[in-house]
Amino acid sequence: MDFKDTTILICDDSILARKQLKDVIETYSSDIQFAEAANGQEAIDKYKEVKPSLVFLDIVMPVKDGNAAVKGIIEFDNDADIIIVSSVGTQSQLKSAIEAGAKDFIQKPISEEQVLKVLSSHLEG
Amino acid sequence: MYAQFFGSFLLSKDSVTPEQLTAAISQASETRLKLGTLALHKYYMTAEQVDEVCFLQTREDKRFGEIAIEKGYLREEQVDELLAVQSPDYLILGQTLIDMGVLSNSDLELLISEYEIFNEIDDMSLENQSKTDRLIRNFFTFSGKELTEHALMYINLVFNNLVRFIGSDFTPLNPISCSEEHDINYCVRQEIHGEIDCYSRIDMDESTAISFASRYAKMEFSELDEYVKASIDDFLNLHNGLFLVNMSNAFSMELSLTPPVSEEGNTISLPDGSFIIPVIYPFGTVHIIVSL
Structure with missing residues (x-):
C-alpha cells in the first residue's frame, strides 16, 4: 500500500511517548507523515489543520484531556479515526472514550505488536 | 522480590551500614555465587565447615566441592544439586557482602535463616x-x-x-x-x-x-x-x-x-x-x- 498521502496525528504530552510511537509506526511504513500535539487543545487545532488519517491520543494531558479532545475532534469531523493510548485502561475510561467517539484503545506501555495491528486494521481495513 | 528486601532487612539488623549496602548493590552484578554459600543456604554445611574448606582450598589446588566431599560434609549428589538448582537471588547480595569482607560465613548463615523465618519464605502453601x-x-x-x-x-x-x-x-x-x-x-x-x-x-x-x-x-x-x-x-x-x-x-x-x-x-x-x-x-x- 502507498502511504505517501497518509498523515498520523500523535498527541501526548510526553515527547518520549510521541517518539516511541513514531518509531514503531516508522517500522510499519517510512512514507507516513506525522503531526504532533502536546495537549488536548493542540490536538483539536492540529486535527483541523492537517486532517490526518488516524489519531493516537493520550488521555491524561494538561490544558484539555484526551476525552475533551475526542469530543472536539468528533464535533469537527464525525468520521475521525481516533485511537486512545493511555496508561489508565479502566472499564469506565474505555467506555467514556468509546462513547465520545474513539474507535480503539491501546494500554500503555505500548507493544509494537499492538500498534502494528491497529495500523493495519485502520489504514488498510 | 526477596533480594530487594534482604538489603533492608540487613540494615534493620545493623549488619551493614547504608554505605556498605550501597557499595554491595553496585557490585552485585559481578558476583558469582560460591558453592559454600549455596551449601549454607540449604543447611547442607555449617559456616564453620565452609570456613574450614575455604581455608583448605588455600593450601590444596582443589575445588570447593571436591574438598567438601572428601571431608564428608557434602555428598556428590548434593554438589550436583547445588550447582543445578536455581538459588534465591538475595543470596547474591549476601555473597557480595562476604566477598567485600563485611559479613562472615557465620553471619550470613544466621541472617539467612532469620530472614527466611521472619518472612516464612519456605512456606510453599501461599500464593506468590x-x-x-x-x-x-x-x-x-x-x-x-x-x-x-x-x-x-x-x-x-x-x-x-x-x-x-x-x-x-x-x-x-x-x-x-x-x-x-x-x-x-x-x-x-x-x-x-x-x-x-x-x-x-x-x-x-x-x-x-x-x-x-x-x-x-x-x-x-x-x-x-x-x-x-x-x-x-x-x-x-x-x-x-x-x-x-x-x-x-x-x-x-x-x-x-x-x-x-x-x-x-x-x-x-x-x-x-x-x-x-x-x-x-x-x-x-x-x-x-x-x-x-
Missing part, C-alpha cells in the same frame, strides 16, 4: 502475591506504620513497576514517615483523585535522573533534557495508571489522574501520613514519596 504482601507489611513494621489495603497495593505495584521498567537491582530502605517540609532535588508529582486522594512523587538528583531515564527509555541520555524529564513523567504516569486499573478491577473504584508536573523550588510540604521510601540502585537513590 500474598508472600509479597507479607514481605511488604513486614518491611513497613520496621517504621512502625500500619498499611491500609490500598497503600499496600500501591507500594506493591511501585516495586513491581521498578522491577519491570527500571531493573530488579535495587534495595528499598525502610520507609520514613514524614509530615512536614522536605528537601527535594529533581521531583515530579502526580495526583490521584476520587474516592481516595493520593499525592505521589518521585525525587532524585540529576545524575540519578539521567540514569533512571536511560533505563526507562532504553536510550543513552547524558544531560537532564526534555527526554529525561519525559521519561520520569512517563514512569510515574504509567505506574499510577496501572494502579487506577488495579483499583478499578479490585474495588470497582474509579479514580482520575492529573498530568505529572515537576515541583518548583527546593522544598515541598507534605501532609500527615506521608512516607518516603528511598530505593537504592547502583546508579543512585530514587525517593518514592507517597501521601495516601
Whole structure:
C-alpha cells in the first residue's frame, strides 16, 4: 500500500511517548507523515489543520484531556479515526472514550505488536 | 522480590551500614555465587565447615566441592544439586557482602535463616502475591506504620513497576514517615483523585535522573533534557495508571489522574501520613514519596 498521502496525528504530552510511537509506526511504513500535539487543545487545532488519517491520543494531558479532545475532534469531523493510548485502561475510561467517539484503545506501555495491528486494521481495513 | 528486601532487612539488623549496602548493590552484578554459600543456604554445611574448606582450598589446588566431599560434609549428589538448582537471588547480595569482607560465613548463615523465618519464605502453601504482601507489611513494621489495603497495593505495584521498567537491582530502605517540609532535588508529582486522594512523587538528583531515564527509555541520555524529564513523567504516569486499573478491577473504584508536573523550588510540604521510601540502585537513590 502507498502511504505517501497518509498523515498520523500523535498527541501526548510526553515527547518520549510521541517518539516511541513514531518509531514503531516508522517500522510499519517510512512514507507516513506525522503531526504532533502536546495537549488536548493542540490536538483539536492540529486535527483541523492537517486532517490526518488516524489519531493516537493520550488521555491524561494538561490544558484539555484526551476525552475533551475526542469530543472536539468528533464535533469537527464525525468520521475521525481516533485511537486512545493511555496508561489508565479502566472499564469506565474505555467506555467514556468509546462513547465520545474513539474507535480503539491501546494500554500503555505500548507493544509494537499492538500498534502494528491497529495500523493495519485502520489504514488498510 | 526477596533480594530487594534482604538489603533492608540487613540494615534493620545493623549488619551493614547504608554505605556498605550501597557499595554491595553496585557490585552485585559481578558476583558469582560460591558453592559454600549455596551449601549454607540449604543447611547442607555449617559456616564453620565452609570456613574450614575455604581455608583448605588455600593450601590444596582443589575445588570447593571436591574438598567438601572428601571431608564428608557434602555428598556428590548434593554438589550436583547445588550447582543445578536455581538459588534465591538475595543470596547474591549476601555473597557480595562476604566477598567485600563485611559479613562472615557465620553471619550470613544466621541472617539467612532469620530472614527466611521472619518472612516464612519456605512456606510453599501461599500464593506468590500474598508472600509479597507479607514481605511488604513486614518491611513497613520496621517504621512502625500500619498499611491500609490500598497503600499496600500501591507500594506493591511501585516495586513491581521498578522491577519491570527500571531493573530488579535495587534495595528499598525502610520507609520514613514524614509530615512536614522536605528537601527535594529533581521531583515530579502526580495526583490521584476520587474516592481516595493520593499525592505521589518521585525525587532524585540529576545524575540519578539521567540514569533512571536511560533505563526507562532504553536510550543513552547524558544531560537532564526534555527526554529525561519525559521519561520520569512517563514512569510515574504509567505506574499510577496501572494502579487506577488495579483499583478499578479490585474495588470497582474509579479514580482520575492529573498530568505529572515537576515541583518548583527546593522544598515541598507534605501532609500527615506521608512516607518516603528511598530505593537504592547502583546508579543512585530514587525517593518514592507517597501521601495516601
